[in-house]
Every structure is written in structure tokens, then in C-alpha cells.
Amino acid sequence: xxxxxxxxxxxxxxxVHDSIKEHEYDGIQEFDNKLPNWWxxxxxxxxxxxxxxxxxxxxxxxxxxxxxHFDREMLAAQEAQLERAAKxxxxxxxxxxxxxxxxxxxxxxxxxxxxxxxxxLDDARGLVGPNLTDGFWIHGCEPMQMYKTVSEGVAAKxxxxxxxxxxxxxxxxxxxxxxxxxxxxxxGKAPEGQPCDFDAEADAAAAAAAAAATGEGAPAEAPAEAPAAPAEAPAxxxxx
Amino acid sequence: MTDASGEKKGRARLxxxxxxxxxxMYCINPDGSRNMLQVAEVKGRWTTxxxxxxxxxxxxxxxxxxxxxxxxxxxxxxxxxxxxxxxGASFTNEDFHLLFFVLIGLGLGLFVVTTxxxxxxxxxxxPQTVFMEGVxxxxxxxxxxxxxxxxxxxxQGGPDKIVRxxxxxxxxxxxxxxxxxxxxxxxxxxRQMLHDIPFFAGNSTALAWSLFWxxxxxxxxxWFREQTCLIICPYGRLQATLVDYDTIIIGYDKERGEPxxxxxxxxxxxxxxxxxxxxxxxGIDIRNxxxxxxxxxxxxxxxxxxxxxxxxxxxxxxxxDSSRGFETGKSRLLRPRFFIYGVVLLGLMALFAVRAxxxxxxxxxxxxxxxxxxxxxxxxxxxxxxxxxxxxxxRPAVMFVGPADGALAGHDDVEFLVPQPRVELGAMSDSPVxxxxxxxxxxxxxxxxxxxxxxxxVSGAVETVTVRFRGx
Numbered sequence: 001x002x003x004x005x006x007x008x009x010x011x012x013x014x015x016v017h018d019s020i021k022e023h024e025y026d027g028i029q030e031f032d033n034k035l036p037n038w039w040x041x042x043x044x045x046x047x048x049x050x051x052x053x054x055x056x057x058x059x060x061x062x063x064x065x066x067x068x069h070f071d072r073e074m075l076a077a078q079e080a081q082l083e084r085a086a087k088x089x090x091x092x093x094x095x096x097x098x099x100x101x102x103x104x105x106x107x108x109x110x111x112x113x114x115x116x117x118x119x120x121l122d123d124a125r126g127l128v129g130p131n132l133t134d135g136f137w138i139h140g141c142e143p144m145q146m147y148k149t150v151s152e153g154v155a156a157k158x159x160x161x162x163x164x165x166x167x168x169x170x171x172x173x174x175x176x177x178x179x180x181x182x183x184x185x186x187x188g189k190a191p192e193g194q195p196c197d198f199d200a201e202a203d204a205a206a207a208a209a210a211a212a213a214t215g216e217g218a219p220a221e222a223p224a225e226a227p228a229a230p231a232e233a234p235a236x237x238x239x240x
Numbered sequence: 241m242t243d244a245s246g247e248k249k250g251r252a253r254l255x256x257x258x259x260x261x262x263x264x265m266y267c268i269n270p271d272g273s274r275n276m277l278q279v280a281e282v283k284g285r286w287t288t289x290x291x292x293x294x295x296x297x298x299x300x301x302x303x304x305x306x307x308x309x310x311x312x313x314x315x316x317x318x319x320x321x322x323x324x325x326x327x328g329a330s331f332t333n334e335d336f337h338l339l340f341f342v343l344i345g346l347g348l349g350l351f352v353v354t355t356x357x358x359x360x361x362x363x364x365x366x367p368q369t370v371f372m373e374g375v376x377x378x379x380x381x382x383x384x385x386x387x388x389x390x391x392x393x394x395x396q397g398g399p400d401k402i403v404r405x406x407x408x409x410x411x412x413x414x415x416x417x418x419x420x421x422x423x424x425x426x427x428x429x430x431r432q433m434l435h436d437i438p439f440f441a442g443n444s445t446a447l448a449w450s451l452f453w454x455x456x457x458x459x460x461x462x463w464f465r466e467q468t469c470l471i472i473c474p475y476g477r478l479q480a481t482l483v484d485y486d487t488i489i490i491g492y493d494k495e496r497g498e499p500x501x502x503x504x505x506x507x508x509x510x511x512x513x514x515x516x517x518x519x520x521x522x523g524i525d526i527r528n529x530x531x532x533x534x535x536x537x538x539x540x541x542x543x544x545x546x547x548x549x550x551x552x553x554x555x556x557x558x559x560x561d562s563s564r565g566f567e568t569g570k571s572r573l574l575r576p577r578f579f580i581y582g583v584v585l586l587g588l589m590a591l592f593a594v595r596a597x598x599x600x601x602x603x604x605x606x607x608x609x610x611x612x613x614x615x616x617x618x619x620x621x622x623x624x625x626x627x628x629x630x631x632x633x634x635r636p637a638v639m640f641v642g643p644a645d646g647a648l649a650g651h652d653d654v655e656f657l658v659p660q661p662r663v664e665l666g667a668m669s670d671s672p673v674x675x676x677x678x679x680x681x682x683x684x685x686x687x688x689x690x691x692x693x694x695x696x697x698v699s700g701a702v703e704t705v706t707v708r709f710r711g712x
Contacts, residue, residue, distance in 0.1 A: 033264045034272040036471070038464075209615065209624055 075101060090172075093207060095143030096200045098176035108177025111170050115162070124181050125188025128158065132178055133186040138193030141182065142203075146175045259517070259525065265533070266523030267466055277466065278394075279377065280387040280518035284542025293364050294374030301367060305425035312634060317427050323668060330634040332668060335599060341592035348585040350475070354482040355577050357560075358489040362475070363536035368460075368468055371419065373521065373537065376412065376461040383408040387518065412462050413454070420453035466522040469535050476532050483530070486562045486572045490536055492516075492527040493557050493566055509553050516540035516558055526558055601633040601699045602665075606692065606707050613710045620655075621711040622678040629673060629694060631665035637698050639663045641673055644691035644704060651683040677709060684711040 021030050057063045064072070078101050082094065098104045113122065119129035130138060139149040150171050153161035162171055183197070260266040269275045307314040309328040316325045322333040331338065353361060362369060384390045384404050393401045417438075425433055428446060440447035460468055469476060483489060492510075501507030510527070517525050519539040524531050526540045544558040565571040605628040615622050631637045641663060643656045657676040665671055675692065687710045694703045 031263050034268070034270060036265075036268045036274070036467070037272040038274070039471075040272065 075103065090144065090147065091207065092143045092198070092200070092203050095147070095172070095176050095179050096204070098172065099179045101176075104173050105177050105180055107170070108173035108175070111166065111174045112177055115166070116174070119158070121188065123186050123188075124178070125186040127189065130192045131186070131189040133181050133184045133188070134191045135183055135185070135195050135197060136191035136193045137196040141196035141198045143175060143179050143198070146178060147171065150175055150178075260520075260523055260528070261525070262528050262531065265470060267470065274463070275523070277521065277523045278387050278391050279521050279539075280515070280543075281381065282519040282539045282542045282546075284545055286538035287542050290364060290538060291374065294370050297365060297367075297370050298374055301370070302422050305422075306430050313429060315426060316429060318429070319427060321668075325634075329596065330632075330668070332632050334603065334630075334632065335596075338592065338595055341588055341595065345585065345588050345592065348581060348588065351482060352578065352581045352585055354479070355484070355487060355581060356573065358483055358487050359476070359479065359534065359536040362469065363538060366535075368473075369535060369537065372461060372465065375415065377521075379411055379415075380408055383411070409462060413458055416457035416461065417450070417454045419457050420450050423453060424450060466533075466535075470522060470533050476535070479530075479532060484575075484577060485564050486575055488560050488562050488565075488571070488573070489530050490526065490534060490538065490541060490558065491530060491561055491563070491566050493559070493561075494527075495566070497527065497557050509548070509557050511547070511551065513547055515543040515547055519543040530563075599632070600703065601631070601701050602637065602639065602694070602696050602703065603630045603632060604628070604692075604694045604703045604705050605630070606705045608707070614712075616681070617678070620678045620680050621684050622676060623709050625675045625677070625692075625707055627673045627675060627692065627694070627705070628670060629663055629665060630670040631668060631696075633667065633696075633699070635667050635698065637665045637667075637696050639665060640695045640697060641675070642693060643677075644693045647690035647692075648677070648679070648688060648709060650688075651679050653683060654679045679709075681711070687711065 021032050023029070057065055078097060082097055082101075086094065112120075112124070116124075116129075119127055120132055121127050124132040126132065130136075137145075139145060139154065149159070151161065151163035151168075153159045155161075162174075166174070258266070258270075264270070267275050267277060304315050305313055312325045312328065312330065314325075314327055318324065324331045350361060380390075384393060393404065421433070421437055424446070428436070436443055436446060440450060497508045497510035499507040500510045500512040502512060514525075516527065516539075517523075519542075520526070521537055521539065522533040522535055524533045526534065538560075540558050541560070545555040548555050548557055562571045607626045607628065608623070613623070615624075627641060629639055629641075631639075639662075641658055641661050643658075647656070648654045655676075655678045657678070658673070660673055663671060663673055677690075687708050689706050689708050691704045691706045694705070695701070696703075
């Protein structure tokens with residue numbers, strides 16, 4: 001189209017509005033036309049927006065960041081799941097769920113620090129009470145067994161029954177906290193009791209299988225219909 | 241007179257003298273502000289044809305979502321439902337890969353058309369042009385008058401201008417609001433739309449979208465206009481690579497027109513009346529040759545033909561022709577490029593047809609119950625499976641689930657327990673089904689594959705899934 005170039009600047013009085021930049025690369029030069037104002041204002045707008053966003057969401061922290069929003073929705077979904085599970089009664093899976101919910105675990109830790117550290121020490125490494133972070137358990141390592149131990153206590157060894165004092169919700173919270181501590185192996189009191197490990201996945205599968213067997217092929221609704229009996233997992237169950 | 245005002249006046253004078261050229265966009269003033277083009281009216285055979293096409297296309301664009309084929313909208317993209325309906329066929333999210341063929345096919349289709357006829361899509365069919373030239377510009381003419389009247393009114397100001405502008409923008413806003421809703425019909429079923437419009441009670445998301453699109457359309461058609469084609473749309477940028485020496489484009493016959501003369505018969509046929517510039521909706525001078533800004537609207541063809549008629553010269557100083565045609569008088573429509581694009585396009589369409597026809601009316605996914613390969617029960621080995629049935633068809637289905645013939649035939653006393661052999665599924669929905677398989681421990685030797693079959697009683701289609709029976 002080079003033959004059209006001489007048609008440039010076709011004006012009555014030789015009006016020239018654009019300038020050519022001095023630099024030249026491979027014989028290519030560029031014009032220096034002004035950007036459209038709306039384009040520039042869009043650019044300034046995005047810069048302003050970024051500043052505003054920074055101040056509102058990070059400096060003042062007024063708004064909800066996407067990540068927080070996501071966490072909040074996830075928590076709501078988990079709470080809903082927990083509520084459904086609660087209808088079917090307390091199971092090991094209830095505690096597995098709760099242990100995945102940061103606020104519940106934090107609440108449990110608060111209670112633990114207030115009431116339990118006297119005997120188990122701050123990081124649960126054990127003093128009068130046993131070390132809760134090793135792989136050895138005196139009264140069972142399944143969450144339901146822990147729940148029983150905390151609720152009813154072990155009078156012979158000085159462990160109080162906490163259910164009346166704390167109420168079921170807080171006992172559940174503290175058990176979910178203790179559940180997160182298992183196998184963290186903090187150096188402390190020597191192991192007591194039997195080696196024991198709770199496999200959450202195998203437990204879930206066993207619960208689902210038991211539900212499917214009793215619920216006659218409606219596994220989707222099984223948790224609500226069939227109270228699972230996790231303590232009686234099939235004897236021949238392979239690791240996972 | 242001060243220097244400042246003199247300079248200002250001088251700049252305004254220069255702006256008035258500015259002519260379209262190849263070095264800058266005419267719709268942006270040298271100082272970066274908007275140069276609102278006042279496009280002149282034009283009449284002629286191409287304009288008539290174009291308005292006919294616009295009329296048909298406006299109906300097509302607006303009516304498509306309202307047509308039902310087989311009880312389903314002709315075109316609906318149901319984003320929350322993750323489904324799409326296209327002229328009687330329904331697609332779910334599992335068919336998403338087919339979108340590749342659709343998009344590439346549309347792109348290639350555009351390549352083929354561009355190779356042959358340049359940017360006819362832009363000038364005749366693109367919704368931006370169809371509604372701009374077919375609806376919004378005629379309204380502007382109706383309210384504010386013809387080009388010279390508009391320019392006079394804009395200069396004079398006063399209540400007459402204000403009232404006319406207010407009326408125009410009110411009409412624009414109302415139309416854009418309706419257009420936004422019409423456009424959203426491609427995404428929200430029309431039956432629901434009829435119930436929800438105009439204020440989308442209880443559906444704040446839809447209301448927000450309708451207002452957003454109203455604002456976007458209003459901004460586009462009232463102020464932004466040709467900049468959408470020149471600055472935002474990527475298609476025009478491809479013009480240089482898609483168009484070749486033989487492509488039919490709108491061009492100016494330089495041989496015949498030059499040198500431009502101010503009087504009839506004193507030089508070339510072009511009398512430099514600049515009608516072709518005045519009628520151009522993107523503000524170019526077609527006599528500068530093919531440019532990115534040319535959307536192929538044919539306004540300049542009709543404008544020039546009218547002038548040629550008046551001065552008694554043959555029509556076609558500006559016309560549809562190939563670069564080769566303008567230079568040698570000969571054109572060649574079919575050439576290798578066309579056949580290559582065409583073959584690739586046909587191949588893709590064939591692939592699409594094969595893939596689309598090959599889609600199953602349902603899918604089965606089998607999952608061994610997680611974390612539990614097998615269990616023992618009274619001396620028997622038991623495996624538990626979950627089949628996920630997904631009805632992809634656009635109608636309810638009844639499916640029958642069972643073991644395939646000869647499944648685990650080599651073992652004694654095998655028991656298949658399907659608690660729910662008959663499964664009813666709603667249109668485009670899914671459901672899990674549990675299956676137990678057990679055999680006495682003494683008949684088990686090693687892990688063995690066997691199959692389940694799932695039969696869709698409506699279509700008769702049978703799907704077989706192979707799973708493995710495991711034991712110690």
C-alpha cells in the first residue's frame with residue numbers, strides 16, 4: 001500500500017497534526033499520536049481503583065477478601081453438614097468433620113487451656129494425665145472413645161467427668177482439638193496404654209458400608225437414616 | 241485579542257480543516273478528545289439491500305431465543321444449569337469440549353468469508369453495525385435531523401438542541417434497556433424472563449446484569465460507536481493477514497479517478513466532492529486505499545455512484561472489486577487460500593458432527609467404595625461399588641442395572657445384590673446406585689475383572705462398565 005502514502009495529509013492548507021518519532025528500527029518509524037482521552041481516563045481509573053481496593057480491603061480491612069469469603073462459605077457448608085450429622089447422632093465422623101473446622105478447634109483449644117493444662121500441660125505432653133500426642137492410648141483412640149473418656153471421666157485416675165461442667169458442645173470442641181493433636185509426638189511423659197491409631201478414611205468407609213447395608217441402596221441419604229456403628233467396624237477390614 | 245484565544249481559535253480552525261488520513265484515527269482529535277462524526281445520509285442500491293439485511297437480522301437476533309424446537313429454546317446457554325440448547329440439540333458440561341469445534345469453526349468460517357469478500361460480516365451482519373446503522377443512527381436522524389441540520393443545531397445550542405438531545409437519549413436508554421433484556425434471553429429461559437421482566441423481582445443478580453448491559457449498550461451506541469470496531473474489536477486487525485490481492489474489497493479506482501479535479505472533465509473522474517468521506521461511519525477516506533477502519537458498509541459506493549450519475553460518468557469509481565481487479569481489470573475468486581481454509585473448515589465440521597452424534601444419552605462412572613476394597617462377612621468376601629448414573633438426555637429416563645452375562649462365571653456361589661435395579665432419572669440429572677458382590681472365601685482365587693451393564697429403557701442404549709473383584 002506504499003503507493004497510497006503520497007495521499008497523506010490531503011488538506012486544503014497543508015494541515016499536519018502528527019509527528020514522527022526520531023528512532024527507527026529496521027526502517028520502521030512510528031507516529032506520535034495522542035492516546036484517546038477515554039483510554040487514558042480508563043487507565044487512571046484502574047489505578048485509582050487499585051489504590052481504593054488496597055485501602056479498603058487491606059489497610060482498613062473493611063471488605064471481605066475473596067479468600068475470606070470462600071472460607072466463610074466453606075465453614076457454613078461444614079456447619080450444615082455437621083447439623084445433618086448431628087441428627088443422626090454423634091459418630092467418629094462428627095469429630096473428624098469438626099477437627100477440620102478452624103473455629104471449632106480454636107474453641108476447643110481455649111477450653112483445653114482453661115481446664116485441661118493443669119494435668120496434661122499446655123502442649124498436651126502430659127504431667128499427671130497422660131501424654132495425648134503419642135500413639136498410645138489408655139482408653140481408646142477413636143474420637144467417640146475420647147468423647148466418652150472426657151464426658152464421664154476416669155474416677156480411679158483422677159480425670160474428672162466434664163460433661164456436666166462444660167456441656168456437650170464444649171466437650172465436643174475439646175475432643176475435636178485433642179483429635180488434631182494425636183500423633184504429633186511432643187516429647188513428654190512416657191507412653192502409657194496400648195498403641196492405637198484411628199484411621200478416619202477406613203472409618204468413613206465402614207460407616208458408609210454399614211449404612212448402605214441397612215439403608216438398602218440409598219447411600220446418598222444414609223448418614224441421616226442409619227446411625228452408623230463405627231466401633232463395630234467389620235473385623236476383616238483391610239487397612240484402607 | 242489575546243494570544244491564548246487566538247491560539248484556541250487557530251486550533252479550532254485547524255480541526256475544521258482536518259481530513260482523514262492514514263496516520264491517525266479521524267474519530268480521535270489531535271488533543272485526544274472525541275471527534276463525534278456526523279455521518280451524512282446516503283441512498284442507493286447497496287443501502288437498500290443493506291437495510292433489508294438489517295431488518296431480517298434484527299428479527300433473527302431478537303427472536304431466536306423465543307423460538308422453541310422440540311420443547312426447548314432454539315438457543316439457550318444455561319450457565320447455572322451447566323447446559324446449552326442449540327437448535328434442538330442439548331449439551332451438558334460433559335460436552336464442553338465440543339465448544340472448541342464451534343469456536344474454531346466460527347473463526348474459520350469468518351476466515352473463508354473474509355478471504356473471498358473482505359469484511360462483509362462487519363458491514364452487513366455484525367450486531368454492532370446492525371443495531372448502530374439499522375436502529376440507533378436512524379433514530380438520531382429522526383430526532384436531530386439530517387447531517388447539516390445536526391451540525392447547525394450543535395453549533396447554535398439553545399433549548400432546541402437540548403430538547404432534541406434529551407429526547408434522543410431517552411429513546412436510546414429505553415431501547416438499550418430492552419436490548420439488554422433481549423440479549424439476556426440467550427441466557428435466561430424466555431418463560432422465566434416473561435415472568436421476571438422488567439424489574440426482575442427477587443432476582444437481584446439478573447437485575448444487576450440487565451442494568452449493566454443497559455449501561456454498556458447505551459455507552460456504546462450513544463457515544464463510543466465506531467471506536468468499538470476500530471479500537472476494541474480484534475477482527476479488523478486480522479484484515480491484513482486475511483485479505484490478499486484477489487479478495488473482493490471496497491476500493492477506489494485510482495486509475496480512473498486521479499488526478500482529482502474540481503470541475504467536470506478537467507482531469508480524472510473524481511471531482512473531490514468528499515461525499516465518500518462524509519458518509520463514512522468510521523471517518524476514513526476510502527481513496528487512501530484499504531484501511532483497518534473500513535468495515536465494508538458500502539456507504540461510499542452509493543454516495544459516489546450518485547455523484548457519478550449527476551456528472552454523467554459511469555458508476556463504479558468506488559466499488560466492490562479485488563486489488564487485482566482495480567489494477568488489471570481481471571479478478572480471480574477461487575484460489576488456493578480459499579480451498580485450504582474451506583477444507584480445514586469442512587474437516588472441522590465433519591469432526592464436530594461425528595463427535596456430536598457420538599454422544600451417549602447417559603454415562604456411568606463406577607467407584608469402589610472409598611478406602612474399603614473388600615470386607616468379610618460370614619466367610620464370604622464382599623465388594624461394594626457405587627455406580628454414578630448420569631442421564632444426559634433432555635428427558636426423564638428409566639435405567640436398569642445388573643451384572644453382565646457371564647460375570648464372574650468361573651466361581652461358585654457368586655451373589656450379586658443390586659438393591660435398586662430400576663433407577664428413574666429426571667432429565668439431565670444424576671443419581672448413585674450401590675451394588676454388592678460377594679462370594680465364599682473358598683471360591684476366591686485371585687482378583688478378577690467383570691462387568692455391569694446399564695440399559696436406558698427409553699433409547700435402548702446399553703453401557704458396560706468393567707470393575708475388579710478383589711479379595712485377600
